[in-house]
Amino acid sequence: RRIYGLRRRRKNRRSKRRRRKRRRKRREIHVVMGNEACDLDSTVSALALAYFLAKTSPAPKAAFIPVLNIPRAEFALRTETTFLLRERGLPAASLIFRDEIxxxxxxxxxxxxxxxxxxHVLPSADAALEEAVVEVLDHRPLERDRGAGCRVTAEPVGSCATLVTERIAQGPPGVLDRLTAALLHGTILLDCVNLSPAAGKVTPRDVACVSLLEERFPELPARDAVFQALQAAKFDVSGLTTEQMLRKDLKVLSSDELVLAISAIYVDLEVRPGGN
Known part of the structure; x- marks a missing residue:
């Protein structure tokens, strides 16, 4: 009996060692994810920060993955995002969407x-993932506190891409490349309405980041050209089906007895002189 018990203890110790070894071999998956609206700011912030973390992280076994927080089927509705990524040579096939992970x-x-x-707040459907949150980067006021183990950056700037630009600029030299700079540059310009003070969104930090990107990459297109192209793409529904147009700017109100969906359709209105 003693020999049998000793063998069992040795076997259990070997099993534990094997499990620990398997865990050490596993690769941590570090996901960088934007909000459920998945607009240009959310998308580019996730792409750029994941790229930066992958280049600078001391964790050799970690895989840094930007995830777009919508199903792939809805990506075509984000016309300004699809436009900018296409212009910069980033194919949609290289992206990972929420329904794919x-x-x-x-x-x-x-x-x-x-x-x-x-x-910085996950929806109730994702409440179980709260334990996995290790960092928050947002440009809105915090609605809740995070634990001591979570790094939080919440600053009142016009675009989250501004905070990502600052983070990358503070990192090792050479990490910021032309593609990432172009994505951040266009995003800040669109989010901050071409840095127009009259729009009430831009802050000095947004302006400083756009200037920094232009100084490091003088070949970036002119601000006006970038903003006008993205603004036009944002309202361009020419490539969408009728169903996609109805879903593009869909707002849903619900109660216990009613679910009301309201869609906005973008059309050009022609005013004819003398018309009624």
Whole structure:
């Protein structure tokens, strides 16, 4: 009996060592994810910050993955985003969308770390993922406190891409490349209405980041040209189906008895002189 018990203890110790070894071999998945609106600011902030973390992280086994927080089928509705990424040679096939990665499964396996950009509160459906949040980067006032283990940056600037630009600029030299700079540059300009004070969104930090990007990459297109192109793309529905046009700017109000969906359709109105 003593020999049998000793063998069992040795077997259990070997099993524990094997499990620990397997865990060490697992690769941490660090997801950088924007909000559910998945507008240009949210998308580019996730892409740029994930790229920066991948280049600078001391964790050699971590995989940094930007995730767009919508199903892939809805990406075509973000016309300004599809335009900018296409112009900069980033194919949609290279992107990862929310319906293509099992965040819950990764979290249950103990493999998930989550950074939130352009938002800081997960919806109730994702409440289980709160434990995995290790960093927040947002330009809105905080609605809730985070634990001591979560790095929080919440600053009142016009664009979350401004905070990402500042973060990258403070990092090692050479990490910021032309593609990332162009994405951040266009995003800040669109979010801050071409840095117009009259729009009431821009802050000195947004202006400083745009200037920094232009100084490092003088070949970036002129601000007016970038803003006008993105603004036109934002309201361009020429490539969408009727169903997609109805879903592009859909607002839903609901109660216990009623669900009301309201869609906005963008059309050009022609005013004819003397017309009634």
């Amino acid at each position: 099992d965040l819950g499964g990764l979290h249950r396996a103990g493999l998930l770390s989550l950074t939130l950009v352009d938002h």
